Amino acid sequence: MLLHLNPSSGVPVYLQLEAQVKQAVAAGALRTGEALPSTRKLAAELRINPNTVARAYQDLERDGVTRSVPGGGTYVADGLPGLLKSEKVKRLRPHARQLAVEGRQLRMTREETLKLLEEELDKLGGQA
Amino acid sequence: MSEAAILTEGLGKSFGALAAVSELNLKIQPGAVYGFLGRNGAGKTTTMRMLLGLVRPTKGSARVLGLDPTRETELIRILERVGFVPQRKQLYGWATPAELVRMNKAYFPRWSDDAAARLAQRLEIPMNTAFKKLSIGNQSKVALLLALAQGAEVLILDEPTAGLDPMMVDEILRTLIEDHISQGRTIFVSSHHLGEVEQICDWVGILEGGRLLLESRLEEIRQEFRLVIASGEGLPVSTSTDLVSATTDGRFQRYVVAREAERFAAELRTHGATILEISPVGLRELFLHLVRKEDACTPGNVGAKAAPVSSFS
Numbered sequence: 533m534l535l536h537l538n539p540s541s542g543v544p545v546y547l548q549l550e551a552q553v554k555q556a557v558a559a560g561a562l563r564t565g566e567a568l569p570s571t572r573k574l575a576a577e578l579r580i581n582p583n584t585v586a587r588a589y590q591d592l593e594r595d596g597v598t599r600s601v602p603g604g605g606t607y608v609a610d611g612l613p614g615l616l617k618s619e620k621v622k623r624l625r626p627h628a629r630q631l632a633v634e635g636r637q638l639r640m641t642r643e644e645t646l647k648l649l650e651e652e653l654d655k656l657g658g659q660a
Numbered sequence: 661m662s663e664a665a666i667l668t669e670g671l672g673k674s675f676g677a678l679a680a681v682s683e684l685n686l687k688i689q690p691g692a693v694y695g696f697l698g699r700n701g702a703g704k705t706t707t708m709r710m711l712l713g714l715v716r717p718t719k720g721s722a723r724v725l726g727l728d729p730t731r732e733t734e735l736i737r738i739l740e741r742v743g744f745v746p747q748r749k750q751l752y753g754w755a756t757p758a759e760l761v762r763m764n765k766a767y768f769p770r771w772s773d774d775a776a777a778r779l780a781q782r783l784e785i786p787m788n789t790a791f792k793k794l795s796i797g798n799q800s801k802v803a804l805l806l807a808l809a810q811g812a813e814v815l816i817l818d819e820p821t822a823g824l825d826p827m828m829v830d831e832i833l834r835t836l837i838e839d840h841i842s843q844g845r846t847i848f849v850s851s852h853h854l855g856e857v858e859q860i861c862d863w864v865g866i867l868e869g870g871r872l873l874l875e876s877r878l879e880e881i882r883q884e885f886r887l888v889i890a891s892g893e894g895l896p897v898s899t900s901t902d903l904v905s906a907t908t909d910g911r912f913q914r915y916v917v918a919r920e921a922e923r924f925a926a927e928l929r930t931h932g933a934t935i936l937e938i939s940p941v942g943l944r945e946l947f948l949h950l951v952r953k954e955d956a957c958t959p960g961n962v963g964a965k966a967a968p969v970s971s972f973s
Contacts, residue, residue, distance in 0.1 A: 544882045545859075572842040579833040580859050581693055582842050587879075 537578055545580055549588035550595075554619055557597055557608055568598060568606040663726050665690045665814050665846040666711060672719030672870075673706050680706040681870040684720070688848055688863070690813075693841055695857035695878075696850040697943075698867035699951055704850040705747065707867070708816050711848075712744055725814065740768060743807025747818040749799050753792030757785055757802045761809070770811030775839070779805045783831060797828045804832060808839050815840060817849040821856060829853070833860060854944045864943065868951050874904060876918075878943070886921035887941040887949075889914050892933035905949040916941055916949050 535552050537545055556562040568574070571589060575582035589606055592598045595618070599609045635645035666688040673681045681703040688694045698704050709715040711722055713729040725741055727734040751760055757780070765771040780787050783801045791799065800820060807815055815836075821829045833856060840847065841860065851857050857864065858878065865875040876885075885904070890913050902924065904916040913933075917924045925935045941949070 544879075572838070575842065576834055576838040579830060579837060581862050582837065583862055 535574070535578065537580065546584050546588040546591070549585065550591050553588070553592055554595075554597055558619065562608050564608050564610040566608045568608070570605060663690075664688060664723070665692065665725060666694075666848055667723045668707075668711075668720065669722075670720030671707070671710065671717055671722050673703075673710060673715060674718045679870050681710070681717075682719075684867075684870075684872055686865060686872070686875070688846065690846055691844045692863050693847045693861045694849070694863040694865065695861035696848060696865050696867065697852075697854070697857065697947055698850070702867045703870040704867055705818055706870075708744070708746075708818055708848070708850065711738075711816060712742070713738070740770075741812060742814045742816060743810050743812030745800070745803040745807050745815070745817045745820050747822060749791075749803050751791050751799075751803070754790055756788050756790055757794075757805070758787040760791065760802065760806060761787075764806050764810065768810040772809050772811055775811075776805060776809035779808060779835065779839070783835065796823045797825065800824060801828070801832070804835065808835070812840075812845070814846040814848065817847065819850055819852065821851065821853055829856065836860065854942075854947060858943050866947060866950055873950050874946075880918075881943065881946060882940065884919040885916060885941050885946065887914060887916055887937070887939050887945065888921055888925055888928070888935065889937040890925070890928050890933040890935050892928070892931070895928060895931055895933050904946075907949060907952065912936070914949065916946060 535549060537548050553562065553568070562568075568589070569577065571582050571585045575585045578585075589598065589600070593600055593606070596609055598606050600606045631645065631649065635642075635648075640648075664687050666686060668684050668686045671681060671684040671686075672679065684703075684707060686707075696704050696707070706715055710717050711724050711729055713735040716730060722729055724738045727738045729735050729738055752763075755763065761776050761780075765773070765776075779785075783805065785798060785801050785805060786794065791802065794802065800823075804817075804820065807817075821832060824832070836847065837860065847860075849857075849861070862878055863876070864878055864881070866873045891911050892913070893911065895913050902918045902920060904918050905914075906916075907914050915924065915928075921938050925938055929935060
């Protein structure tokens with residue numbers, strides 16, 4: 533697994549780790565059942581405190597991205613429907629904000645803006 | 661948690677009228693990787709030397725693994741269980757690393773030949789060159805090899821990466837993590853390289869003028885500490901104990917608060933302040949804010965009074 537950190541970015545290292553694992557899962561670079569490196573191994577590889585890795589792994593398990601087998605490692609959880617809900621919302625929010633801001637600047641009413649969005653969704657058809 | 665790996669209570673050392681270390685209360689838990697930060701001359705080395713019985717405290721007490729370094733019999737047991745990498749390596753210059761390994765192993769009941777051989781190979785140490793002829797980097801590696809092969813429970817490292825190139829620093833960090841930290845062992849390390857400290861440490865203490873300004877989990881600094889920049893005239897320095905530092909720059913005030921930054925900002929607003937920014941504060945920034953005194957908006961940096969903010973949970 534190719535993980536990289538930017539210690540000076542201001543984003544806590546464990547959050548960077550979590551985000552990258554989630555992204556790798558979402559992008560299919562990590563597949564269901566695939567093993568993640570052990571805490572120690574990853575810590576040594578990335579030159580970070582093992583507690584930091586442990587923290588990220590805990591959060592990933594809590595979010596259902598991974599599951600850990602007692603006494604034997606961490607694996608990508610199965611049956612993950614693509615991106616996690618929280619991840620989806622996080623990615624979509626900037627676009628929603630953009631739409632809201634532009635709509636407001638063009639003096640569109642709330643209903644008009646929402647209608648536009650609905651029309652675009654309708655055009656896609658298919659799923660609910 | 662069991663007994664602290666390193667514990668000091670009111671520890672002090674004066675050289676004549678000069679107080680090198682004052683009223684130092686450190687509590688370093690077993691398994692912690694504790695970054696000991698401070699400017700040159702802040703008292704870091706003196707503190708380390710007191711823990712190792714090399715300097716006698718003039719006040720207070722110190723315990724290392726529960727043992728008192730000022731008592732001869734206990735000091736011997738400390739030295740068996742603690743590895744020290746000093747900044748100035750005082751090893752026999754004429755001896756080769758291979759000879760140093762042979763000399764050292766006799767003193768340490770838990771010495772591991774396997775570890776010594778493995779580290780010599782991994783760190784690419786020229787084992788048959790006289791110590792004094794080695795580069796600074798290689799000298800550091802030899803000192804580290806000796807400390808790790810001794811099976812130390814606690815490593816005390818005084819600027820272990822000073823003067824090393826990035827590649828060597830990287831190797832040393834890797835070795836520390838693989839051979840020591842991953843085994844749940846303790847490190848007490850001083851360093852000016854705050855990036856490295858942020859990578860491997862989980863605790864930091866900031867020393868200035870012989871006093872501890874701040875001691876905290878690094879995690880807490882990342883999650884709770886915030887830099888609040890405000891503008892306004894005659895803003896009060898809050899009496900909040902969560903205030904770590906306050907500095908002024910013309911009409912702008914910079915505050916570092918240890919928790920509840922939003923509430924702090926709201927309080928400033930009631931005094932007519934405009935809040936320009938609330939942002940996380942990196943270790944480097946925190947360090948500079950704490951030790952920078954010349955532009956403090958109060959007599960002396962209030963941080964000197966606010967510490968410690970730590971809590972052992």
